[in-house]
Amino acid sequence: MQDEQNLTAEDLSHIKSEDGGDKGKPADAGGDKGKSVEDEGKSEKAAAKTEPKGETKTIATGADAETEDKAKEEAAEKAVKPYWPENWREKLAEHISAGDQKAYKRELKRLERITDPSGVYGNFRELEAKFTSGGLVKVPGKDAKPEDIAEFHKALGVPEKPEEYFKHVKLENGAVIGEADKPLVDAFAAEMHKVGAPPAVMNAALNWHYKQQEDAAAQLDESDDSFRRESEKALKDDLGSAFKRKTNAIGSLFATAPGGTDVKNEGSLYARLMGGRMADGKIIGNDPDMVRFLVGLVSEVNPAATVVEDGNQSGLTVDAEIAAIEKRMKDDRRAYFKDEKAQARYRELIDARSKIQARNKA
Secondary structure, X not given: OHHHHOOOHHHHHHHHHHHOOOOOOXXXXXXXXXXXXXXXXXXXXXXXXXXXXXXXXXXXXXXXXXXXXXXXXXXXXXXXXXXXXXXXXXXXXXXXXXXXXXXXHHHHHHHOOOOOHHHXXXXXXHHHHHHHHOOOOOOOOOOOOHHXXXXXXXXXXXXXXHHHHHHOOOOHXXXXXXXXXXXXXXXXXXXXXXXXXXXXXXXXXXXXXXXXHHHHHHHHHHHHHHHHHHHHHHHHHHHHHHHHHHHHHHHHHHOOOOOOOOOOOOOOHHXXXXXXXXXXXXXXXXXXXXXXXXXXXXXXXXXXXXXXXXXXXXXXXXXXXXXXXXXXXXXXXXXXXXXXXXXXXXXXXXXXXXXXXXXXXX
């Protein structure tokens, strides 16, 4: 190595001449006179830059630009994408659930909506921004000041006064708050205002209340109708063909009562009493025991009313009908004793006449 380092420029020129094509010429001969070794090196590098490097890719040699581009994209993605373990979701869910398998499955399902762990941090930052920017409403604590509570209520949209709730109330199916309900609804609004209920809560509560009332009324109507039909069937079985006559006679008991016997007059005692309800909630006028009692009562107080078909309660028609039946007994005794209904009617009329006579004597 030391000998090589001691070579002169002349020696090097001879070596180049032997390798190149200027055999036998000194280094300063021809047009290269005065060119240094350094200059020679630069020239060689410049020449090398102009020469093609590697294999030329062509379609004929199997080159595929689309495949090459895809490979470049994948390589670029791998270069910039951070590495996360494949089971990062399972690890996070396991840490959060602390051994609770139900919680683990629940948290894992939520994590499946996140692409990678950076999304977890992104969600945290978003939530943090909402807290710091006032996007979330802070619930006052037990020691909160009145002004803090007022601010909280304002953020929820609670009106300043309870009566202002009704600006936002919209009842379903075109219903309106009736005068009879207003005291109750006003009291309810005042209580809702105390606890800071938003108008939407007040609206939902009132709609629920009226819907419940509507459903309850419909159920009660259905129950009343069913009870009336059952009672009517039982009473018809008991009273037979006299059912209509005897139940119609009940009204005569209220002839001297306020409102008289007009059942259509809602203010009459008769209508109010018969439309009222028993302790078990059944309508009084439909209760079979009550109807039987009133029929028995009217037969004692006004016996003619329960036996006279045309409503004449003077007692004369009772005598007239008895006479007609007795005439039939004489004219066609055999046919009469075969007619059980006629015999029952005769006994009913005789009983009524006895009661009328006893009342008249008294």
